[in-house]
Amino acid sequence: MGKRILFKKIKVLNYLLSIFMASSMIFPSFSYAISGTINFTGIDEYETGPVITDGQAGDVAASDIPGIDIDIFGSNDKINPIGKFIYLDFQNVITPSDVPTYTYNYIVIKSRDGSNFSFNSAYINNCNMMEDAVYVEGIRDGYPQGTVNLTLDDGGMPSQFDRLNGLTESIFQNVDQVIISSNTPGATDVTAGIGAIQIADPVMSTVALTADTTSNSVDNDLEITFAPDATFESEITGVSYNGNALTASQYTVSSGKVTLKPSVSGNTYLRTPGTANVVISASGYGNSTVSQTIQAGTVETLEVTTQPVPGALSGGAFATQPVVKLKDQYGNYCTTGVSSTANVVATAKSGTGSWSIGGTTTKSAVAGTATFSNLTCTLTTSGNGKVTFTSGIKTIDSSVFTIPQNSAKVLTADNIKQRGQ
Incomplete structure (x- = not known):
């Protein structure tokens, strides 16, 4: 039966660099100082005992990996350490209790306490010297991150991946x-050297996000979308x-x-039009x-920012x-969104007097502002009145103003003497 082989890389006493990232609800904290290469330099490095500790063979401090313990699981029935490689059969390998169970044989390189690391490189030697390949799979928090199929050199030379x-x-x-x-489930004849x-x-991976560009106003929910990923979603x-x-x-x-x-x-902040970043934080991810972009909502109220003032005479343009x-x-001005170009209609409203309105009474807003330019005011009966402005079903009245009078008529006396006088 195979036995568990444990390679423990201890911390270098005079070298430990800690990187602290700001901790908050948005930025989780991490502390890492991992960098190094695991080499196997001699027969003493690979004893038959179950635990291998640093310093038993030719390792030097420069090859240690500070801040993390790495375990390697494999079989020991065909141990053959040569140079800087360990050779592990894919048959009779031990299945650690805390790694997934597969229907094919495998070996595992893992952190002892579950700390994350980046697997940057390894040499893999094809001991069979025939056309073989291996699967290499990355795992985080029990979830597969993906698998690659690596073809090994069939001449027995190590391949760097x-x-x-x-x-x-x-x-x-x-x-x-x-x-x-092994690249074939159940295969028992694949032997690989790893060094x-x-x-x-x-390196914390990030997820590509897509902004909401449909009905993306303060009136509606905003949907930030990404490729469905149960792992990412559960870690948000x-x-x-x-x-x-x-x-x-x-x-x-x-x-x-x-x-x-x-x-x-x-x-x-989601009720204020503008453009800003949405940031999603998830454990184990960057x-x-x-x-x-969030746009203003549909029109709810109107505001007369410049009150109408009639001209001096009835029938003339508003001064x-x-x-x-x-x-x-x-309460946001509709400078963006569907109401930014809404129509505003002006109508005459009687007060103590009555009047009629003329000119261009329907105006399309520009960036949420309707500016009238040629409205006229014509007296019907003397008194005061207002202008009512309507957009959709929303209305507002202007301030009260006095309806201008008609211009006075000029009378000319008849100074021609009647006949007979």
């Missing part, structure tokens, strides 16, 4: 174990917009989507970011033409 040759960066840059298996195993600090710890952390009730997570909810009480601005339910 790294990020530029076989070890896909997105799969292996942030893992807590690597599984190397120069390079690991380093994990926080969401922010424009640097403001959302509470748990202000967003939801579902398959391939994070939904932001402006309607939830207190969510003022911060995923997308620029999201001061009115200006009306549109606002959404949160």
